[in-house]
Each structure stands twice: as C-alpha cells, then as structure tokens.
Amino acid sequence: xxxxxxxxxxxxxxxxxxxxxxxxxxxxxxxxxxxxxxxxxxxxxxxxxxxxxxxxxxxxxxxxxxxxxxxxxxxxxxxxxxxxxxxxxxxxxxxxxxxxxxxxxxxxxxxxxxxxxxxxxxxxxxxxxxxxxxxxxxxxxxxxxxxxxxxxxxxxxxxxxxxxxxxxxxxxxxxxxxxxxxxxxxxxxxxxxxxxxxxxxxxxxxxxxxxxxxxxxxxxxxxxxxxxxxxxxxxxxxxxxxxxxxxxxxxxxxxxxxxxxxxxxxxxxxxxxxxxxxxxxxxxxxxxxxxxxxxxxxxxxxxxxxxxxxxxxxxxxxxxxxxxxxxxxxxxxxxxxxxxxxxxxxxxxxxxxxxxxxxxxxxxxxxxxxxxxxxxxxxxxxxxxxxxxxxxxxxxxxxxxxxxxxxxxxxxxxxxxxxxxxxxxxxxxxxxxxxxxxxxxxxxxxxxxxxxxxxxxxxxxxxxxxxxxxxxxxxxxxxxxxxxxxxxxxxxxxxxxxxxxxxxxxxxxxxxx
Numbered sequence: 001x002x003x004x005x006x007x008x009x010x011x012x013x014x015x016x017x018x019x020x021x022x023x024x025x026x027x028x029x030x031x032x033x034x035x036x037x038x039x040x041x042x043x044x045x046x047x048x049x050x051x052x053x054x055x056x057x058x059x060x061x062x063x064x065x066x067x068x069x070x071x072x073x074x075x076x077x078x079x080x081x082x083x084x085x086x087x088x089x090x091x092x093x094x095x096x097x098x099x100x101x102x103x104x105x106x107x108x109x110x111x112x113x114x115x116x117x118x119x120x121x122x123x124x125x126x127x128x129x130x131x132x133x134x135x136x137x138x139x140x141x142x143x144x145x146x147x148x149x150x151x152x153x154x155x156x157x158x159x160x161x162x163x164x165x166x167x168x169x170x171x172x173x174x175x176x177x178x179x180x181x182x183x184x185x186x187x188x189x190x191x192x193x194x195x196x197x198x199x200x201x202x203x204x205x206x207x208x209x210x211x212x213x214x215x216x217x218x219x220x221x222x223x224x225x226x227x228x229x230x231x232x233x234x235x236x237x238x239x240x241x242x243x244x245x246x247x248x249x250x251x252x253x254x255x256x257x258x259x260x261x262x263x264x265x266x267x268x269x270x271x272x273x274x275x276x277x278x279x280x281x282x283x284x285x286x287x288x289x290x291x292x293x294x295x296x297x298x299x300x301x302x303x304x305x306x307x308x309x310x311x312x313x314x315x316x317x318x319x320x321x322x323x324x325x326x327x328x329x330x331x332x333x334x335x336x337x338x339x340x341x342x343x344x345x346x347x348x349x350x351x352x353x354x355x356x357x358x359x360x361x362x363x364x365x366x367x368x369x370x371x372x373x374x375x376x377x378x379x380x381x382x383x384x385x386x387x388x389x390x391x392x393x394x395x396x397x398x399x400x401x402x403x404x405x406x407x408x409x410x411x412x413x414x415x416x417x418x419x420x421x422x423x424x425x426x427x428x429x430x431x432x433x434x435x436x437x438x439x440x441x442x443x444x445x446x447x448x449x450x451x452x453x454x455x456x457x458x459x460x461x462x463x464x465x466x467x468x469x470x471x472x473x474x475x476x477x478x479x480x481x482x483x484x485x486x487x488x489x490x491x492x493x494x495x496x497x498x499x500x501x502x503x504x505x506x507x508x509x510x511x512x513x
Contacts, residue, residue: 003203007299019195021205028208030232034191035315036206036302037199050159050180051081053099055089057167060136061160061180062120065151073122073148073155076106081177084134089172095141097168100133101125108146113153115141120156136165183299189474191306197495208314209300211266216257216363220268220292223253225321225363226406227278230311241283243307250396251276251405256292261285264297264304280304322363322372326408326509329353329376336372347375347421354382356409356507377507380493382409385451387488391440394453394487398464401429404510412464412506422469424497425477426506428454428462436461442481445472449490452476456482466490468498 001014005025012021018037022029029035049064064074083102090098108124115121121135123145135145136158147153158165199205213221227233227247237244255270261281269277270292280297282305297304298318307313321340324332330351336343347353353376358366366372387395402410412426436455446452446467452475454463464487465476475484490497491511498508 001199001458003199003202006206006208007204015198017195018192018197018199018205021199022195022207027205028231028314029315030208030312032193033208033232034193034303034307036204036300036306037192037197038204038302039200039202040204048078050182051156052178052180053161053174054176054178055164055168055174056172058164059161060158060164062156063101063159064156065154067151067154068157070151073151073153075154076104076122084331085174085177087174089134089168089170092169095137095139095143097136097138097165098123098125098133099136099174101131101331103130104132105129106132106148110144110146112142112144113147115143115145115152115154118158118162119154120158121145121147121153121154122155127383129496138165191308191311204302206300206302207416208316209303210298210316210318211295212298212317213295213364214257214259214293215364215418217268217292217294218256218362220253220256220294222271222321222362222406223248223251223268223276224266224278224294225323226316228315228317231314231316233315235309235311235313241281241285243280243282243304245278245280246274248278248405249274250277251348251400253292255289255455257490258287258289258291259293259317260287261291261293264296264301265293267291267293268293307488319363319367322366323407324355324358324372324374327355329355329374332372332374335474340370341366342371344371344373345376346373348378349376350378352379353377354379356382356411356430381496381507383490383496383506383508384492385488385508386491386511387451388440388486391485391487393436394439394485397429397432397436397453397462398451398487400432401462401464402508404508408509410508412508414500414502414504414506415463417500417502419498422467422498423476423478424468424500426464426465426466428460428464430462431434433447433462436485438482438485440486441484442475442486445470446475446481446484447489449494450476451488451490452479452484453487454479455483455485460490466497468494 005027041186051062055058084099087099090100104130108127115137119137123133123135125131125133127146149261227245236246253268253270262284265281269275270288329345333343355374357375358378359373360366399405404410415427416425438455448469452459452465454477458479463477467476
C-alpha cells in the first residue's frame with residue numbers, strides 16, 4: 001500500500017505499524033515524542049480554506065466564502081482546482097481577469113447579478129459548461145456571467161495579490177495552484193504516540209520537525225540549541241497562534257535579527273516580561289523588536305500544529321550545534337576534521353584532555369571563521385557535581401551563574417580562599433540572587449563537599465561556597481545555617497578545590513548518575 005512518511009511517498013506492506021514504517025524508512029524519531037497521523041490528502045484538504053494561485057506576474061491568495069449557498073461551488077473547487085493549473089489568462093479588462101477554460105458538469109443561468117471588488121466567480125462563458133472560467137472581479141460591476149445557480153457563482157474572495165491582478169494580461173499564465181495549510185487546517189489531525197497503530201492506504205505520517213537556524217542571530221541560536229535536549233524539545237505552553245518553550249525563561253539574551261513572525265518562525269524574547277522564552281509560530285504575527293528571530297521550521301509544521309502542553313517533539317537542525325565542551329581534544333579533532341574546520345589546541349593538549357573552553361563560543365561564528373580554539377585540562381582537574389532539584393531557585397541561580405544552563409561545563413571563579421581554613425568561596429551575582437529565598441537550609445551540619453549559596457536574608461547574597469570538612473555552625477559561605485541554601489554536592493576530584501587560589505577558575509560538570 002502507498003503512504004507518505006514525512007512528505008515522501010513509500011510503498012509498505014498491508015498492515016504495517018508505525019514502528020515498522022519508522023524502522024524501514026529510518027525516519028528521525030526520538031522515543032516518547034508525538035507523531036502526526038493524517039488519514040490522507042482529502043482528509044487534510046477538506047479543512048483548507050485558502051489557496052495560492054501563482055502566475056508569471058506574482059501570486060494571488062483566495063479565501064473560500066463561508067456561505068452555505070456556495071457549498072456546491074466550494075466542493076467543485078476543492079475537487080477540480082488543479083484543472084486551472086497551467087492555463088493562460090484568457091482576458092483582462094478594467095473590471096475583471098479570467099482564467100480558463102475548463103470543462104465541467106455545472107449548469108449555467110441567465111440571471112444578472114451585482115458583483116463586488118475581490119469576488120471570485122465561476123462563469124460558464126457563452127452558457128457552455130465546456131467554457132468554464134475563473135473570474136476575478138477588480139471593480140464593482142453588474143453583469144450576466146452565466147453562473148451556476150449557487151450564490152451568484154461566488155465561491156471565494158481575493159485576500160492577497162491585488163497588485164498582481166492589476167498586472168496580468170493575456171500573455172500571462174498560471175504556474176501553480178497550492179492549498180495553504182494553516183494551523184486550523186490540521187486541528188482534526190490525530191496526535192499519536194502508540195507505535196503499534198496499523199497504517200492504512202493513503203495515510204500520512206510525520207515523525208519530526210526540521211529547522212534552519214538564522215545566521216544573523218548567533219548568540220540566540222545557541223539559546224535554541226540549549227533547549228533541544230537528546231534530539232527533542234518539550235512544549236511548555238500552546239495557543240492558537242504559537243507554541244511556547246519556557247525552560248530558559250529569565251536568561252537574558254541580546255537583540256539580534258528581528259523579522260516578521262510568519263508561520264513557522266522561531267523567536268527568542270530578548271527583553272521585557274518573559275525574556276528567554278522560545279516561540280514557534282502557528283500563525284502570522286507582526287514584527288516586534290522584543291523578539292529575536294533564531295530560525296524557521298523547514299518541514300513538520302503538521303506536528304507543530306497539533307502539539308500540546310507537555311508534549312515532546314523530535315526536532316532536527318540542518319546545522320548541528322558545534323559544542324565541544326566536556327569532550328576530549330581527540331574527539332573534537334576528529335569532529336572538526338570531518339567538517340573542514342581547523343582545530344587549535346591550547347592548555348593541556350593531550351588527546352584525552354577534557355575541553356573546558358572554546359573560541360569562538362557560537363556555532364555560526366565557528367563556521368564563519370573555519371577555526372576553533374579549545375582549551376583542555378586533565379580529567380582530574382574537572383569536578384563532577386550533583387544538584388538538588390528540591391532547591392529549585394538555587395539550582396537555577398547556580399546553573400545560570402556558572403553557564404550550566406546552556407553548556408555542559410560550568411565555571412566558578414574563586415572569590416576568597418585561605419589555606420588551612422577548609423573553606424573556598426566563589427563569586428556570585430547580587431542582581432540575580434535577589435530572588436533566593438531560604439530553601440533547603442541545613443539543620444545540624446554542613447558536610448564536606450556540599451555546595452552552599454548565601455540566600456537573600458544575608459548581605460552577601462549570591463556568594464557560593466564549598467567546605468573541605470564538616471561544620472556544625474556555619475555554611476559553606478561562612479554564613480549562618482538560616483542564610484545558607486544547600487544546592488548540591490561535589491562528587492569527584494573534591495581534593496583540588498582546597499588548592500585553588502583567589503581569581504582561579506574551578507570547572508564543573510553535572511553528574512548524569
């Protein structure tokens with residue numbers, strides 16, 4: 001049987017399941033993500049109410065009328081619009097433009113009617129159904145168009161391309177006619193996650209969404225990459241006009257390229273309430289300087305249209321993120337060689353050294369320069385840490401301060417360290433620490449290796465500290481227990497912390513266990 005998978009027609013055995021088809025086609029799909037299943041072309045097109053007619057002078061957009069009297073005409077159009085593809089402009093006057101002819105089963109009438117600017121009419125010229133034309137009304141007119149006995153022959157309105165209409169003459173022709181798929185078109189389409197469902201003849205299956213990044217927004221592009229985890233993205237909010245992804249809300253980003261927010265556009269809010277939120281648009285929205293454009297959906301809008309809050313979507317970027325942190329120098333050399341990018345090693349340059357910094361930081365800049373400089377350290381200089389989810393505000397602050405929100409390696413800069421004190425304090429950020437209410441405060445003891453943050457009840461809020469031995473009186477930043485939030489624990493290479501000096505950097509990565 002013939003079906004479509006991500007827009008491509010394939011032949012599969014009768015009774016094939018979604019899982020079997022994914023395996024056969026190697027279609028991109030991350031387990032746990034939603035899929036879009038459409039029964040077939042007619043099932044999709046029955047909901048379409050806009051069409052784009054492309055001509056040699058430009059495009060014209062039609063929207064079908066909602067009058068019940070026009071139902072027969074609309075049904076005819078949906079079944080037969082392809083007949084007008086490739087036809088010439090038959091005539092053009094100050095009042096109208098005609099495309100045709102085609103042969104139909106429609107019957108003409110001889111009545112005179114009033115027509116209005118932007119009406120689209122089916123006309124049976126010379127009262128013959130062998131000479132059916134599409135008439136675009138340019139100015140109000142009263143005429144006998146030999147129309148079928150339904151709604152004066154009017155089945156649509158012109159909603160775009162008036163300038164194109166004025167340019168057309170009988171030397172022009174129609175180059176294509178395309179249904180315009182909008183979010184409302186696919187609202188009846190099934191969102192499925194059961195891979196054992198058997199597919200039927202004519203079914204259309206969509207497994208993933210692909211995107212192109214906007215090279216004019218290199219910093220905010222990385223924000224997008226950071227939200228995509230393990231090849232998928234989780235919906236935080238859905239509305240008629242957009243999907244929202246709020247995982248990194250509050251992470252400030254600069255204003256970069258701003259464009260009209262057309263259907264399929266991906267933006268990051270760069271200022272105001274909700275800064276850091278990511279949006280994918282289902283419907284057109286006006287340009288605003290508060291949204292940086294980071295990309296555009298290439299394929300898979302069918303999935304965007306049906307996704308709901310808390311759904312996971314498999315997502316593929318044509319340009320993969322170039323992020324080398326927490327990989328070895330050897331692994332990065334192999335990757336960059338395959339991409340034709342020069343690799344310059346700094347710091348510890350051994351093959352097994354762990355990369356903790358890269359220059360340039362951003363994927364687009366790496367591609368433009370054709371060179372990447374990486375700084376390596378030995379494995380025993382990298383601390384693995386575990387963060388406590390119950391200290392929600394504190395873990396967010398810690399990840400934001402260190403860079404772990406967007407990168408696999410974070411940095412802490414030593415603010416205060418005195419040999420023998422068994423205490424190391426790292427720089428904080430008072431501005432971002434203002435919301436650090438007391439949470440997960442210690443009760444009787446702070447254990448060696450626990451990571452503490454001074455909360456907003458103390459003057460030095462935001463400082464981060466780690467003790468090298470247990471303490472029953474003060475937290476890791478030398479504050480009282482009530483002013484201390486315990487955010488996590490150092491899991492490996494703990495002994496290097498006590499050797500750090502003021503101004504030096506501690507590199508950390510989150511433990512996966």
